[in-house]
Amino acid sequence: MRKSTKKDFVNKSLNLIFQNINHSSQTEREGCSISLGFTAASHLDIVLSKLESVAKTDMVKKSSGLMGFVKDKTGQTDAAIEKVKATVMLFYGFVTLYAPPELIVSRVEATILRSINPHFSNIKDPTVKQNLIRATELIGKALHPDHIRQSYNFSNRSDLVNHMQTYMKAEYTEMRVLALKTSTVLVKIENLEN
Numbered sequence: 133m134r135k136s137t138k139k140d141f142v143n144k145s146l147n148l149i150f151q152n153i154n155h156s157s158q159t160e161r162e163g164c165s166i167s168l169g170f171t172a173a174s175h176l177d178i179v180l181s182k183l184e185s186v187a188k189t190d191m192v193k194k195s196s197g198l199m200g201f202v203k204d205k206t207g208q209t210d211a212a213i214e215k216v217k218a219t220v221m222l223f224y225g226f227v228t229l230y231a232p233p234e235l236i237v238s239r240v241e242a243t244i245l246r247s248i249n250p251h252f253s254n255i256k257d258p259t260v261k262q263n264l265i266r267a268t269e270l271i272g273k274a275l276h277p278d279h280i281r282q283s284y285n286f287s288n289r290s291d292l293v294n295h296m297q298t299y300m301k302a303e304y305t306e307m308r309v310l311a312l313k314t315s316t317v318l319v320k321i322e323n324l325e326n
Contacts, residue, residue, distance in 0.1 A: 142175050146182045150190075155215035161222055161263070169226030176231045180243050183223055187247060190216045214257035221260065224248055225267030233280040240275065245288050252295045258307065265299065265310045268292055272317035286321050293318050 136142055149167060154160045172179040190213075224244050228236055248267060255261045273279060275286055296318065299311040 136174075139175070139178060142171065142178055143182070146171070146179065150182070150186055153219065155212070155219045158259075161219045164219070165222040165226040166230075168223050169230030172227040172231040176227070176235050176239065179227055180239065183220060183227070184243075184247065186216070187220055190220075211257070214260055217251065218257065218259040218263040221248060221251065221267045222263040225263075225270030228267075228274040229270040231274070233274075233282075236274055237280055237282070237284050240271065240286075241288060244271065249288075249291075261299070261307060262310060265296070265307065265314050268296070269310070269314040269317050272314065272321060275321050276317075277322055283322070289318055289321055 146168070149164050153164050168179055168183075224247065228240060228244055231239070248264065251260065251264055255264065272292075275284060277283065293315055296311040296315040300308050300315070303311065
């Protein structure tokens with residue numbers, strides 16, 4: 133998809149990926165995330181638009197009836213929604229890493245972090261937390277000065293480090309190691325305010 137110049141083909145291919153991915157499989161989640169990242173190298177805005185669309189339609193429970201009390205229209209359970217959320221978080225990480233450095237700087241805080249920031253608190257599913265931490269690490273790698281080849285004031289860096297510190301205090305599993313590794317990546321990003 134990265135080589136294609138036909139936006140219609142890219143959109144149809146993205147739809148196929150989203151329709152056929154098994155959100156319960158970490159292997160499929162990672163493979164599709166890398167695929168979206170490669171696609172973002174040439175079609176960043178199309179991919180970001182698709183991710184926003186998926187977040188609005190597949191990551192929320194749709195209720196019918198008076199004030200949503202009757203039942204869920206889609207038949208999606210909370211667990212299924214959490215699996216989709218885990219997938220989308222990882223998608224954002226790989227899209228950020230593989231997107232053109234000159235474009236990603238303008239999109240990170242305006243689009244990407246705006247989309248994932250609400251998910252840092254009250255995470256119930258450990259898979260969502262794991263993939264959110266991995267996405268944060270990939271975002272940190274994408275914003276490293278060696279990668280973007282320019283100076284950049286990453287104003288949300290301290291917030292992300294604080295989230296990772298919170299996870300390190302609360303977790304005693306491999307999540308703690310992931311959060312520590314991600315914090316290390318984030319600390320390496322130069323902050324022009326300091």
